[in-house]
Structures are given as structure tokens and as C-alpha cells.
Amino acid sequence: DADVTQTPRNRITKTGKRIMLECSQTKGHDRMYWYRQDPGLGLQLIYYSFDVKDINKGEISDGYSVSRQAQAKFSLSLESAIPNQTALYFCATSDRSGGAREQFFGPGTRLTVL
Amino acid sequence: RKEVEQDPGPFNVPEGATVAFNCTYSNSASQSFFWYRQDCRKEPKLLMSVYSSGNEDGRFTAQLNRASQYISLLIRDSKLSDSATYLCVVNINNNDMRFGAGTRLTVKP
Numbered sequence: 101d102a103d104v105t106q107t108p109r110n111r112i113t114k115t116g117k118r119i120m121l122e123c124s125q126t127k128g129h130d131r132m133y134w135y136r137q138d139p140g141l142g143l144q145l146i147y148y149s150f151d152v153k154d155i156n157k158g159e160i161s162d163g164y165s166v167s168r169q170a171q172a173k174f175s176l177s178l179e180s181a182i183p184n185q186t187a188l189y190f191c192a193t194s195d196r197s198g199g200a201r202e203q204f205f206g207p208g209t210r211l212t213v214l
Numbered sequence: 215r216k217e218v219e220q221d222p223g224p225f226n227v228p229e230g231a232t233v234a235f236n237c238t239y240s241n242s243a244s245q246s247f248f249w250y251r252q253d254c255r256k257e258p259k260l261l262m263s264v265y266s267s268g269n270e271d272g273r274f275t276a277q278l279n280r281a282s283q284y285i286s287l288l289i290r291d292s293k294l295s296d297s298a299t300y301l302c303v304v305n306i307n308n309n310d311m312r313f314g315a316g317t318r319l320t321v322k323p
Contacts, residue, residue, distance in 0.1 A: 135313075140222065140315050141315055142216075142218070142301065142313040142314050142315040142316060143258070143301075143313040144313075145310070145311070145312075158310075190257060190258075202248075202260045202263075203260075203311065205257035205258050205259070206257060207256070207257055208255075208256075208257055
């Protein structure tokens, strides 16, 4: 079974709709992240969380919100989706060891906003 | 200027070739460095960390030049299975990983 799962894997929606992307992990990691990936731009950090009570904005948080419901769950919401939020979204986790450590990514959610 | 810059490629090489990718980063306070591999339509996965003294993992060699703010990845004896996009990743502090846009490699028979 995958250690980091994301649902849905694909979603097509319309402008103005509210969308929630969900991420679950069984790795026991404290830290969780949401990224988006656009062609030619690399991954950009949207939000990250170091534990259930800790939420931080990343590079591109405008238009997004997150909820850390439990250590294992971190969801990303688009309150009112717009076409330029069409992208591939990845959730990732890492442990809390000092210094930078490897991040483990989910399989991604491909979101299209019409 | 992007914080992490890579030549997007594509690099098209024959099997057995040696190929090198370069990456530059703009934040001199960057603390740690990585190469990730991403297959088409898949998630990124760690290939190797990059240490100041340079490090090797089989056919892969990574080097870091802090003075020039430059990272490289060398792949020797390329295999078909090495075809992927290689992402240069720089950690600004404990919280913040910045990803390059990736260099695409295709290894041909």
C-alpha cells in the first residue's frame, strides 16, 4: 500500500466551485506539505504544517486554504476555483529530524478548472 | 530570477553515454541540496543528497560548489531506465525546499 495517498487523482471542475483535495499518510511523519507543479515552473510550495496545530503559508498560498485534521491527514481547499489553478498538486511528508530531510510525495492530483 | 535554475533540456543521449546536468541557486544561505527524479506523470522521488565534498552513488555523482552556488549531477553509463526529469532541490532553511523546473533526459537505444 502507498505510504502517501491523495484523493481524488483527477478532477475537472468549473470556475467558482469549491474544491477539496485530500492527503493521507501512514509514514507517521509530523510534517506535511502541499505543492503545485506547472510545466516549466517546477514545484511551488502552497502550505506546510509541522504538526496538527501548526499551519504555515508557502510561496503561493493566495486562493488556497488548508486543514490539518490529524497527524495523518492534510487537506487543501480552493474556495473558489479559477482557471489558473489548473495544475498537478502534490502532497508530501517528512519526519521531524533536525535539518532538511527527504520528502515523500503522494501520487498527485491533476486538477482542471474550466 | 528564479531561485533555482536548471537547463530544461531535453537531453537526448545514447545508452552508455555520460551526461551532466547543472543547477544554480540564488540564495547563499541555502543549507542543503538534493537531486530528485520524476518519471512522466509520477511523483518526485529522492535520487541523492548532495554533500559539500561531493558524493557518488553507483553511476551517479553529485557535486556542490558553494562559492559559485552551483550543483551538478553526472550520470555515467546511461541506461534506458534513466530516462526521466531530474529536479534540483535546494533547502533554504528547515522549512523551505525550493525546486528547479527540472532537466529532462531521454536515453535512447
